[in-house]
Amino acid sequence: MGKAKYGYGWVLKFILAAVLLGVGIYMVFANEVVYTITGVGIVIFSIFRVVPLLKSLNKETLRTINLIEIIFDTIIGGLMIYIALTRNLDDEAIWASIYRYALAFFFYARGLVYFNSIVFFGEKTEVPKFWVHIVALTLGAIIAVIPGFGYETVGLFLLFISLVGASYLGYDGFGGYTKYREFSKQLNEGKAKEAEQGIQAPGKNDQAKKPIGDEPEDKRPYVN
Secondary structure (H helix, E strand, C coil), X not given: CCCCXXXXXXXXXXXXXXXXXXXXXXXXXXHHHHHHHHHHHHHHHHHXXXXXXXXXXXXXXXXXXXXXXXXXXXXXXXXHHHHHHHCCCXXXXXXXXXXXXXXXXXXXXXXXXXXXXXXXXXXXXXXHXXXXXXHHHHHHHHHHHCCCCCHHHHHHHHHHHHXXXXXXXXXXXXXXXXXXXXXXXXXXXXXXXXXHHCCCCXXXXXXXXXXXXXXXXXXXXXXX
16 A cells, blocks of 8 residues: 555644744743743753763763753753742842843853863864854853843744744645645545555556566467
8 A cells, every 4th residue: 555645744733833823922921931931941952962962972071061061051941940930020020130141141151161162172063053152152141231131032032933933834734735635636536546545547557567477378389
């Protein structure tokens, strides 16, 4: 049986696009959501890097430095989640300051550890990674010193990311839905079996595909 040329993944993609867009819009107006999403993002980024990163580093000193960074980042992310779920962010200004400097530390520490690894320990790198960490250092410095930085800035950035992600999922889901509708059209025309299995109608070519051993034996005498 051939593989079906359609699927129902487009339904999930449409739903995820709607959820992502809705959460992105809501984050602009809800400080607690921005706080929580930031903490969850930092924790995921930290924990999921542990095993691949430590296995790929050749020097014990580098493994120790990166592990210390990951531990601190995980603590920062967990603290953000705890604060968002247990504190009133609008009534206590101290939580905004903790959020700001924790985020600045996260970006600056990532850039600092990276450049320390390639300058002092000879770790190889790539051009895109180099510029990404230049941006990380820059973001850390900007977040620490810019007067107007707050939840709203991060909320707008996350909204932009949500729009990009929702657009991608929507476009991908549209492609899957188009294939599904093409199959439905073929189904209504009575071609479902051929559409799903790729079976061709029997024709002259089928005779050429028959094994030679299945042909009837020629009883006529051989003449030289």
